[in-house]
Amino acid sequence: MQLQELSWPAVAAVANDLPVVVPIAALEQHGRHLPVFTDSMLLGEIVRQAAEVLNDRVVWTPLLWLGNSHHHLEFAGTLSAAPRTYLDLLGDLIDNLVGHGFRRVVLLNGHGGNIVPAQQAVFEARQRYRQRSDLLLLATTYWLLGSQPNQVDPTLVQDRMGHACEWETSMILHLAPSLAGDVSRIEAVSSGMPFDPATQGWITRERSAPGHIGDPHHATAEKGQTLFRIFSRDVATFLERVIAWDGCSWDG
Numbered sequence: 723m724q725l726q727e728l729s730w731p732a733v734a735a736v737a738n739d740l741p742v743v744v745p746i747a748a749l750e751q752h753g754r755h756l757p758v759f760t761d762s763m764l765l766g767e768i769v770r771q772a773a774e775v776l777n778d779r780v781v782w783t784p785l786l787w788l789g790n791s792h793h794h795l796e797f798a799g800t801l802s803a804a805p806r807t808y809l810d811l812l813g814d815l816i817d818n819l820v821g822h823g824f825r826r827v828v829l830l831n832g833h834g835g836n837i838v839p840a841q842q843a844v845f846e847a848r849q850r851y852r853q854r855s856d857l858l859l860l861a862t863t864y865w866l867l868g869s870q871p872n873q874v875d876p877t878l879v880q881d882r883m884g885h886a887c888e889w890e891t892s893m894i895l896h897l898a899p900s901l902a903g904d905v906s907r908i909e910a911v912s913s914g915m916p917f918d919p920a921t922q923g924w925i926t927r928e929r930s931a932p933g934h935i936g937d938p939h940h941a942t943a944e945k946g947q948t949l950f951r952i953f954s955r956d957v958a959t960f961l962e963r964v965i966a967w968d969g970c971s972w973d974g
């Protein structure tokens with residue numbers, strides 16, 4: 723069910739054990755060929771498809787389109803909450819939901835820059851509510867839920883998510899082809915991190931002049947349809963695990 727469609731008495735009557743899912747995304751540059759709302763559009767579609775499977779067993783909040791995108795700010799159009807602001811925003815949302823009595827809260831992420839803040843937000847919230855044994859606080863990212871899309875569709879040339887890459891461009895070509903630019907002459911940009919496995923602070927400008935990372939040249943709408951099917955199924959399967967949690971135990 724959609725939180726925004728309910729009256730407050732209807733929300734109060736919702737079973738507290740229903741998972742509440744907060745989709746979190748971004749509004750940021752996606753190369754010269756994709757709209758700045760790409761991450762929010764893609765996650766919105768994945769949520770729409772997963773919600774068809776889960777029906778009224780999950781409460782969905784509206785998608786939070788403002789994300790942690792400071793590494794893209796040199797590119798026009800990017801809107802971003804500073805990392806600490808964003809961390810506090812997620813923490814406040816968790817506090818709101820726990821305050822209303824919900825016990826299973828999931829931050830469902832669709833943007834790379836949100837991964838660390840979302841993980842930190844659920845970690846900090848668990849410390850705030852450390853006396854409770856009936857809370858399940860989770861953060862996850864849709865492309866990290868287990869499937870290897872290039873094993874399902876061997877025509878995918880990338881083996882991981884990039885940025886405005888083959889995967890994201892394919893999904894936009896399927897979802898909103900009129901918003902995608904010509905990809906026929908776009909050159910690949912390596913996703914390599916030279917100091918791997920260390921975590922290196924980075925801004926997008928130093929890795930990519932056009933703004934994309936990966937190989938959008940190989941994107942097709944058919945690949946996008948496959949990716950949506952894989953990712954929405956992964957999200958639905960994951961949320962089934964959240965629904966099945968016994969409400970109190972670590973392994974539950």
Ligand SMILES: [Zn+2]
Binds near residue numbers: 752760885890
């Ligand atoms: Zn993206």
